[in-house]
Amino acid sequence: MHTDLVAALDIGGTKIAGALIDGRGGILARAQRPTPAKEDGETVMGAVSGVLGELRKASDWDAVRAVGIGSAGPVDASEGTVSPVNVAAWRGFPLVARVREATGDLPVTLVGDGVAIAAAEHWQGAARGHDNALCMVVSTGVGGGLVIGGQVHPGPTGNSGHIGHISVDLDGDLCPCGGRGCVERIASGPNIARRALADGWEPGTDGDATAAGVAAAARAGDRIARASFDRAAQALAASIAATATLVEIDIAVIGGGVAKAGDLLFTPLRAALKEYATLSFVQGLEVVPAQMGTDAGLVGAAAGALRHFGGTGA
Numbered sequence: 234m235h236t237d238l239v240a241a242l243d244i245g246g247t248k249i250a251g252a253l254i255d256g257r258g259g260i261l262a263r264a265q266r267p268t269p270a271k272e273d274g275e276t277v278m279g280a281v282s283g284v285l286g287e288l289r290k291a292s293d294w295d296a297v298r299a300v301g302i303g304s305a306g307p308v309d310a311s312e313g314t315v316s317p318v319n320v321a322a323w324r325g326f327p328l329v330a331r332v333r334e335a336t337g338d339l340p341v342t343l344v345g346d347g348v349a350i351a352a353a354e355h356w357q358g359a360a361r362g363h364d365n366a367l368c369m370v371v372s373t374g375v376g377g378g379l380v381i382g383g384q385v386h387p388g389p390t391g392n393s394g395h396i397g398h399i400s401v402d403l404d405g406d407l408c409p410c411g412g413r414g415c416v417e418r419i420a421s422g423p424n425i426a427r428r429a430l431a432d433g434w435e436p437g438t439d440g441d442a443t444a445a446g447v448a449a450a451a452r453a454g455d456r457i458a459r460a461s462f463d464r465a466a467q468a469l470a471a472s473i474a475a476t477a478t479l480v481e482i483d484i485a486v487i488g489g490g491v492a493k494a495g496d497l498l499f500t501p502l503r504a505a506l507k508e509y510a511t512l513s514f515v516q517g518l519e520v521v522p523a524q525m526g527t528d529a530g531l532v533g534a535a536a537g538a539l540r541h542f543g544g545t546g547a
């Protein structure tokens with residue numbers, strides 16, 4: 234006997250991943266394609282169809298009751314469309330309708346990737362048991378999602394919690410989003426590296442000029458490298474404190490490549506948080522590393538779909 238399953242899709246600028254997932258978050262089958270992000274919209278959709286086609290060949294496909302999509306944003310869950318910044322040909326692309334068509338009219342849910350990750354951390358990861366949480370991803374970009382009152386809070390269009398593009402520096406650098414002084418402009422991996430290089434840091438003999446290279450140099454005692462991480466930590470702390478003050482979260486979970494720097498990020502972040510989260514009701518705020526690995530997007534996308542047909546899920 235089959236248990237009811239969900240087909241989950243995690244759509245990013247680099248890869249399109251799919252999986253069949255059961256009501257406990259177990260992964261039964263997988264498929265993956267690179268995202269042809271520079272191609273036309275139909276070619277990108279072709280990669281999605283390819284992933285779904287592979288999943289349909291799995292013996293468990295007959296038990297699939299719904300499809301859950303987590304996509305790079307912005308998304309518009311109310312319209313069923315996506316416009317991922319890094320997939321230029323998809324602007325207002327009707328992904329929900331196309332996936333429904335490709336799966337024989339299964340119900341399809343759509344959320345932004347930050348919301349999906351929050352759902353995954355709340356269901357099975359570091360935010361489990363917390364009714365009010367902010368979950369963030371700090372990597373090439375900075376994204377996030379919120380859990381409020383025990384429920385994931387996607388917002389009307391599925392983008393709520395998009396903390397990377399709130400401003401923490403009123404006169405700061407222009408951001409590609411059109412804003413100024415955004416968290417992402419200070420704390421993302423490429424911006425940590427950009428600032429270190431601009432301040433005179435030189436990559437080591439391996440030539441690694443990424444945030445990972447900056448992290449290695451900071452650990453070896455390079456002052457400029459460390460200062461760039463401190464600045465990122467400060468931006469994250471200010472944004473987390475603001476969020477906690479607005480909606481009373483009691484935990485912030487941080488994942489993504491930059492969070493892999495560990496104490497190099499978390500120690501100055503916790504110190505800076507004391508400066509920004511000052512009111513009595515936010516002083517107990519915890520900041521912890523994410524626990525879900527690279528499957529967080531898939532598991533979170535599944536959580537949303539499971540809720541819709543009364544399976545379990547966050």
Ligand SMILES: [Zn+2]
Nearest residue numbers: 398408410415
């Ligand atoms: Zn921005």
